[in-house]
Amino acid sequence: MLLIYPPANNFGEAMAIAIEVRNLKKTFRTHTREAGLLEAFKSLLFRKYKTVTALDKVSFKADEGEILGLIGPNGAGKSTLIKAMCGTLFPTSGTINCLGFEPWRQRIKYVKNIGVVFGPKPLLWWDIPAIDTFEFLREVYEIPEKDFKKRLNRMIEILGIENVTKTPVRDLSLGERMKCNLVCALLHNPKLVFLDEPTIGVDIIAKERIRKFIRDLNREEGTTFVITTHDMSDIENLCKRIVIINKGAIVYDGLLSKIKQKYIKTKHLNVKFSEPHKKFTLNGCKIESENEYELTIEANLKKIQIGDVTTYLLKNFKVADITITDPPIEEVIKEIYKK
Ligand SMILES: Nc1ncnc2c1ncn2[C@@H]1O[C@H](COP(=O)(O)OP(=O)(O)OP(=O)(O)O)[C@@H](O)[C@H]1O
Numbered sequence: 001m002l003l004i005y006p007p008a009n010n011f012g013e014a015m016a017i018a019i020e021v022r023n024l025k026k027t028f029r030t031h032t033r034e035a036g037l038l039e040a041f042k043s044l045l046f047r048k049y050k051t052v053t054a055l056d057k058v059s060f061k062a063d064e065g066e067i068l069g070l071i072g073p074n075g076a077g078k079s080t081l082i083k084a085m086c087g088t089l090f091p092t093s094g095t096i097n098c099l100g101f102e103p104w105r106q107r108i109k110y111v112k113n114i115g116v117v118f119g120p121k122p123l124l125w126w127d128i129p130a131i132d133t134f135e136f137l138r139e140v141y142e143i144p145e146k147d148f149k150k151r152l153n154r155m156i157e158i159l160g161i162e163n164v165t166k167t168p169v170r171d172l173s174l175g176e177r178m179k180c181n182l183v184c185a186l187l188h189n190p191k192l193v194f195l196d197e198p199t200i201g202v203d204i205i206a207k208e209r210i211r212k213f214i215r216d217l218n219r220e221e222g223t224t225f226v227i228t229t230h231d232m233s234d235i236e237n238l239c240k241r242i243v244i245i246n247k248g249a250i251v252y253d254g255l256l257s258k259i260k261q262k263y264i265k266t267k268h269l270n271v272k273f274s275e276p277h278k279k280f281t282l283n284g285c286k287i288e289s290e291n292e293y294e295l296t297i298e299a300n301l302k303k304i305q306i307g308d309v310t311t312y313l314l315k316n317f318k319v320a321d322i323t324i325t326d327p328p329i330e331e332v333i334k335e336i337y338k339k
């Protein structure tokens, strides 16, 4: 069963909701103690407990076929939210509905429909080659032999791990293990995939392969992804929509492009001149670097519009080329975290 909330998309058609989280709260009870041996003994007799609220009043939805980015600083509650949506943690209060299932109550039926990767935590047996784990998963998920071979070969090809799957997992590099983890999570062609930091510790080429793989799968199979990451280039490459979580609460839920519009306060202009340029001064603009033929300016968007800067440049200078760039998305996100 899928939840339908009409109307949703641009064509007025009802869209299937893959995830709906309402008012989710998750607290942990954990014990604390001061440092030192004496305190360690004391704590054996008199335990002090504290309650940590990892998630509070978290509500959001994700459509089927979406790639949703879940971001936030360390300890924000991202992994707790993923675990709750996978059904490995039960909510203290609130509700979760994923693909029509209540994850922690209907775990056995539900897990067949999802794939999960928790960073570098191995989903593979350590002492045997990954290919044996894949075969084992084929049995567990009852994947028909033909489908299994087709899907596995395709994943091996896209991820470039032809020579990796036959080596004992303990001898593989971190990036190679991460790619094999992805295969494990996706072999049974799940409708919904949770990736908690899927590119942590992997090199730039491997990152690109993993991202391409996620994009292809999303486009071809309509697979829904929820991805947490501290790598903003993952987000820029994969996600249209993001949910930002901080101290257990959602602080932003919307399009990545909107967040840029809202929070970007400066733009950078690189101007090339066809002859040595005269002195440049304009209210709201700060010169970052300059030589006879080139100028880099930071424009403060609170004081001046970018169109006014380019008009001024074109009117008063012999301009050969202008390049306008946004500050990196990391800067924008940093601003939001600070707030
Ligand atoms: N099993 C647990 N027992 C007690 N506290 C926990 C437990 N799991 C998480 N927490 C606490 O809940 C909060 C959220 O943790 P969580 O792992 O969800 O953060 P995160 O956003 O994934 O952080 P990171 O970016 O570092 O992975 C933290 O304060 C953490 O210490």
Ligand SMILES: [Mg+2]
Binding pocket: 078, 079, 080, 196
């Ligand atoms: Mg985490």
